[in-house]
Amino acid sequence: MTTQLIECVPNFSEGRRKDVIEAIVDSFRGKRGLYLLDYRADEDHNRLVISLVGEPAPIQESLIEATKTALKHIDMNLHHGGHPRIGAVDVIPFTPLKGITMKECVDLAHSFGECYFKNTGIPVYFYEDAAKMPARKKLEVVRKGQYEVLKDEAKNNPDRYPDIGGPGLHPTAGGTAVGTRKLLVAFNVNLKTEDVEIAKKIANTVRASSGGFCHVKGIGLALEERGITQVSMNLVDYEANSLYRVLETIRMEAKRWGVSVLETEIYGMIPAKALIDSAAYYLQIADFDPSQVLELRLLELMGKNGE
Amino acid sequence: MTTQLIECVPNFSEGRRKDVIEAIVDSFRGKRGLYLLDYRADEDHNRLVISLVGEPAPIQESLIEATKTALKHIDMNLHHGGHPRIGAVDVIPFTPLKGITMKECVDLAHSFGECYFKNTGIPVYFYEDAAKMPARKKLEVVRKGQYEVLKDEAKNNPDRYPDIGGPGLHPTAGGTAVGTRKLLVAFNVNLKTEDVEIAKKIANTVRASSGGFCHVKGIGLALEERGITQVSMNLVDYEANSLYRVLETIRMEAKRWGVSVLETEIYGMIPAKALIDSAAYYLQIADFDPSQVLELRLLELMGKNGE
The missing domain is CATH 3.30.70.670 (Formiminotransferase, C-terminal subdomain)
Known part of the structure; x- marks a missing residue:
């Protein structure tokens, strides 16, 4: 059986306190079936961006673990930063990589949203391909007015109620936008x-x-x-x-x-395919099959062996 | 610790008998740390070419296992085919892929050669970067006159004695050329x-x-x-x-x-790098780092986790 692989780039509203950043990132370390590709904390944005690749189950479990850590340390009522945000865990986008379609990834985002709210008490807005309301396809619509405006509107304006949880946001962690999109x-x-x-x-x-x-x-x-x-x-x-x-x-x-x-x-x-496609154009390669690329073939076989 | 990865493309002198081909290929199936990328049997050449990637130890062990199978079924005195060859296992080239230098790969070829002869009784000629005699860098020099000529010269002409084993070749399996080269x-x-x-x-x-x-x-x-x-x-x-x-x-x-x-x-x-290098040229990408390629980074991390 081929392993399903997704990418996930969760954004947390903490880019300054090193101990909090490391405590959050620790949830993604040393987990079987999960690879921490990269993480970057930005002090001006006061935001932490984490790049993950892995199987759906360990990614989802680690996200909930990391969110529990964020809940302990981040209070949105005290948060300031240059980047728009609605919560301590601002966005969680899922991207299909291998062995999983976009449709399946949307289903995964929806079931994750339920499980996320149940475990953390943080209401969820679905965006991009996972949006349940067409207007919410655009993340900027979900984030309009940011935490400071949304915390009232999520309580009082039905158009801005969360998709899961609510009316209203979590008192300290706000809300989280969960979405599905292609690799950017x-x-x-x-x-x-x-x-x-x-x-x-x-x-x-x-x-x-x-x-x-x-x-x-x-x-x-x-x-x-x-x-x-x-x-x-x-x-x-x-x-x-x-x-x-x-x-x-x-x-x-x-x-x-x-x-x-x-x-x-x-x-x-x-993604390798983006560069290979341009190489194939300029080099005029006819009938090129990406599984001719040694590393991609290897990755394919590693997935099949279930490692 | 980073896992060492090598490529190996052994060539066997059997391209017609399906049962023998499958018996040989079976040695490379389902082994931990070893990936069978591809194999092609050519009837005209009467030759089997197998592409492997993996860690040095399982590759070497499987090669000796496959050679024992070849020894049982292939008699060079009865072999005919369009491709030059000196033995039942004609060539075994090793290529460094990751976490291993060409120099280390040459050492590996040399120690493998000893172990190979000890376990199979087939004398070894080293070629390309692994050559011990400068003239033998060229495979065509090692294979000159093919099995039919070499079986006498390997006994009687000191210039053509094997590097390991001999004088003389194995009575049915001939000799094997073991080498080290870059990816082609x-x-x-x-x-x-x-x-x-x-x-x-x-x-x-x-x-x-x-x-x-x-x-x-x-x-x-x-x-x-x-x-x-x-x-x-x-x-x-x-x-x-x-x-x-x-x-x-x-x-x-x-x-x-x-x-x-x-x-x-x-x-x-x-190899991905060959295509990425051309993509970077035509797209004029400044300061591109191959570990920005998602799949290559993933492979790097998988190696580090020792999977």
């Missing part, structure tokens, strides 16, 4: 120009919100210290909107202004 | 021309033997059924001679003849 690739294209207007115009041509590629979010910004500009993007579906296609479109648009691409950046994790 | 990438570039002379001229410009890239072997040939031609290559060091560099050189040379690249092919396994 953070892809920046740096331009050889100081003129931020050009970067903004180009961002406009490629992003969904102004009519570009349907699964690209992006802005144009200046990297002032370096005297260059950047089209900073999130590819929310790297299979539909490949890296090479987005890059070559930006390159083509940049020509209009006599500007060239200096370099690109990939921030954080990227 | 089989990369073909198909050209939009029927003129095989152009493919040959281009092959000349990129391959080492005629002054091209130091780690490229290649020939030009016609794919007659398709009315096209091909530069068929082995990249014996894909880190020194990247796929993109070889392809773009071929593209550049083809322009001289007004010919363009139709497509390329990767035959068999390829």
Whole structure:
């Protein structure tokens, strides 16, 4: 039997107290069937972002364990930070990786939400593919007004009641947004120009919100210290909107202004398939099968052996 | 502790009798720390090629087990086939993959050679990086005249004595070449021309033997059924001679003849790094770290957990 693998990137509202951060992260260490890929605490955001990959069961158990730790140490009424948030455990997004469909991942998010509330007492909002109310597909709608506004509205405005638990939020831990989404690739294209207007115009041509590629979010910004500009993007579906296609479109648009691409950046994790797809395009590889990639084949076999 | 991983592609002189093939392959099935990636039996070559990845100990133990099976069923005095060979187990090449250097892999080949002879009675020739005599770096030197010539010379000509065991070969199983080499990438570039002379001229410009890239072997040939031609290559060091560099050189040379690249092919396994390196070139990714690739990071962590 093939092991199911998911990715999960829970965000906790604590980026300053090292002991609390380590106590939370400890819940994800040394667990069978669970791999802690990375964690980053940001002091300005006062937020902890943890990258996990593993089987659904150990991921869910560890999330509840970590949340119990967060409950002990984080009081949202005292929390300040630069990043929008509605709770001590702000978001828990699940992403299907292997042996599990998006639909199954949505079911998993829903049953996890029930179990999470039962064990922690924290109400749950479902977002993105797991949303039960269409408007809540967008995380920004769920988080509107943040904890400070939501703690009242979740009690008094039926439109903002949690999907599970409530009316009202947890008195210290607030609420948690539980969602399901595809893997996100953070892809920046740096331009050889100081003129931020050009970067903004180009961002406009490629992003969904102004009519570009349907699964690209992006802005144009200046990297002032370096005297260059950047089209900073999130590819929310790297299979539909490949890296090479987005890059070559930006390159083509940049020509209009006599500007060239200096370099690109990939921030954080990227699935192998996203890079292999671009390699196959540029190298013109016919009939390429990802299981020809030694490491991917190995991972496939390791899953089958149930390790 | 990080697990050591090696690749091993043993070649057995049996490509026709299904029961013998399966009996040999069975030695590599269901072993902890060992993954059977692929195996292919070729009737014309009368040869079985097995791709393994795993930890050194289970790979070596299984190789000796498989060799004992081969000893029972294969008599080189009765063997015929299109591929050069010196024994029932013709070659055993080891390739370092992770947590092991080439130097350590050479030591491993040498100690395996001793153990192999002790357990099977089959004399060993070391080749490529594991060669003890410089001339034997080249497998074709070790295999000169094949089994039929070598069985006499290994007894009577000190220049051709085995490195371990001998003088002389095993009476039915012959000898085995044990070596150490880098991963090999089989990369073909198909050209939009029927003129095989152009493919040959281009092959000349990129391959080492005629002054091209130091780690490229290649020939030009016609794919007659398709009315096209091909530069068929082995990249014996894909880190020194990247796929993109070889392809773009071929593209550049083809322009001289007004010919363009139709497509390329990767035959068999390829390490992720080879494709990622080309993706990073074409996508102009600055400061890319392969551990940003989700699957590679996962594999790294799985190794560390000792699974």
